[in-house]
Amino acid sequence: MNVLVLNSGSSSLKFQIIATDLEQIKQRKDDRIAKGQVEGVGGEAILRIRYRDQPVETLTAALRDVGAVLDYLMRYITSDRSPISEIKSAADVHAVGHRVVHGGELFTESTQIDDRVLKGIEECIDLAPLHNPNNIKGILAARDLFGKDVPQVAVFDTSFHHSLGEQAYLYAIPYHLYRRHKIRRYGFHGTSHRYVAFRYRALRGLTRDQTNIITFHLGNGCSAAAIKAGNSVDTSMGMTPLEGLVMGTRAGDLDPAIVSLIAGKEGLSASEVDTLLNTQSGLLGISGLTNDMRELQAELKEHDDRRVRLAVEIFCYRARKYMGAYLAALGGTDAVVFTGGIGENSPDIRARICAGMEWAGLRVDPGKNQETVGSEGKFSTEDSKLLAYAIPTDEELLIAQDTVQVIRGVPHSS
Ligand code: ADP
Numbered sequence: 001m002n003v004l005v006l007n008s009g010s011s012s013l014k015f016q017i018i019a020t021d022l023e024q025i026k027q028r029k030d031d032r033i034a035k036g037q038v039e040g041v042g043g044e045a046i047l048r049i050r051y052r053d054q055p056v057e058t059l060t061a062a063l064r065d066v067g068a069v070l071d072y073l074m075r076y077i078t079s080d081r082s083p084i085s086e087i088k089s090a091a092d093v094h095a096v097g098h099r100v101v102h103g104g105e106l107f108t109e110s111t112q113i114d115d116r117v118l119k120g121i122e123e124c125i126d127l128a129p130l131h132n133p134n135n136i137k138g139i140l141a142a143r144d145l146f147g148k149d150v151p152q153v154a155v156f157d158t159s160f161h162h163s164l165g166e167q168a169y170l171y172a173i174p175y176h177l178y179r180r181h182k183i184r185r186y187g188f189h190g191t192s193h194r195y196v197a198f199r200y201r202a203l204r205g206l207t208r209d210q211t212n213i214i215t216f217h218l219g220n221g222c223s224a225a226a227i228k229a230g231n232s233v234d235t236s237m238g239m240t241p242l243e244g245l246v247m248g249t250r251a252g253d254l255d256p257a258i259v260s261l262i263a264g265k266e267g268l269s270a271s272e273v274d275t276l277l278n279t280q281s282g283l284l285g286i287s288g289l290t291n292d293m294r295e296l297q298a299e300l301k302e303h304d305d306r307r308v309r310l311a312v313e314i315f316c317y318r319a320r321k322y323m324g325a326y327l328a329a330l331g332g333t334d335a336v337v338f339t340g341g342i343g344e345n346s347p348d349i350r351a352r353i354c355a356g357m358e359w360a361g362l363r364v365d366p367g368k369n370q371e372t373v374g375s376e377g378k379f380s381t382e383d384s385k386l387l388a389y390a391i392p393t394d395e396e397l398l399i400a401q402d403t404v405q406v407i408r409g410v411p412h413s414s
Helices: 022-026 066-077 115-126 134-148 159-163 174-181 190-204 257-266 269-280 282-285 292-302 306-330 340-347 345-352 366-371 395-408
Strands: 002-008 012-019 032-039 042-051 056-063 095-098 152-156 213-218 222-228 230-236 333-341 387-390
Touching: 002 134, 002 395, 012 066, 012 395, 022 395, 032 066, 042 066, 066 134, 095 134, 095 395, 115 134, 134 152, 152 395, 159 190, 159 230, 190 213, 190 222, 190 230, 190 333, 190 395, 213 306, 213 340, 222 306, 230 306, 257 269, 282 292, 282 306, 292 306, 292 340, 292 345, 306 345, 333 340, 333 345, 340 345, 345 366, 345 387
Parallel strands: 002 095, 095 152, 213 333, 333 387
Antiparallel strands: 002 012, 012 032, 032 042, 042 056, 213 222, 222 230
16 A cells, blocks of 8 residues: 655645555565655745655745645656656555644544544644644645545544543643643654654564653654553643753743743743744754754864753753653653654763663663664663663654554554
8 A cells, every 4th residue: 555644834744655554564564665845835845855765856846835735746756757656646645644743632543534533633723723734734635636535544643642641641720721721731742652662662572561661752842751551651742842851942841930021021922932932942042053953062072162062961951850750650661762863863962861870770881872873772781770772763654554554444553
């Protein structure tokens, strides 16, 4: 089954075409045909597409919306110019899997999209006003292009965390605010946390029930999850992705009184402060330089800039605090798993986060840590009681696999 995986944002769209089916999933023989992204939707857009391991192809076109993007993309893919021989016409796309940011309390698992589901995703717009509308546009555009008979599946960022208990998801604010407005913690990056938990247990030959870990997704957005018997029991992002760890441009945890204080002192509206906390803070805000961890580390090596050092220190300290908190929440655990651009590729940041955790039985093997870059592997010492793993995430693959499993009516394997 050729699955088109779509992640549609406000002015960008990421996509992959993955051929997979139940047997291929079981044998890990999923076939990644092509991947790419489109930036600058709404104006002169740039489309980058890569077929298997061939070089990236770059195309430009005026594309006003996601419908125009999909139309252009399919015309290119099915044309003689394209090397993608597996897709000769739109009929060769057998299903579409969508990343949907917010499923609220309505969607606890990946779901085939029909009018009722679409309405449910619309109802969650209040909870994710910046994201869900774009996801809906992607769904409608795909329906227009491929027709109603091509099944579409929504895979929610929030649904893995539906297993959080009330004590973990409720804020200590007047309870009627939860009842009236559904103000509570939902958590995000669920597809990534679920994927790495699945790979961890595959690597160790464990069952889902035996999977007790803390996962750190450290990319531009960052979050941690406490996983007990395969279920998420706590996670660091909250009602929105702003809560929790320090991120590229997001502040993470802070005293909520600061919001009105900044608004008053800087003459900003509440929503402008919200934007500041989401886009001007985190690594970028502290360093004053960049949100990009790789650049910060290069800068640190060259100049040892004080604010760059502080940004990295605060980032790692916050992550370590969450590790401690989740060890308490879980009553101890078996392993800590790192993923995302930073978690997969930066032995230095992993070592800094794990530093001083020997009391909990976590010892990093410096050699193994350096070796495990962009690949799956354990990097704790042999005598470590709390293991450390790096596992590259693959949200698109999980979306494709969920899509197939939902359509075939079997429970998802992870
Ligand atoms: P997104 O959350 O947008 O998917 P990624 O998961 O790709 O982003 O993570 C992006 C972050 O990963 C950036 O801060 C980038 O600098 C960082 N990163 C990527 N490679 C490395 C590396 N080798 N060392 C340190 N940081 C890295």
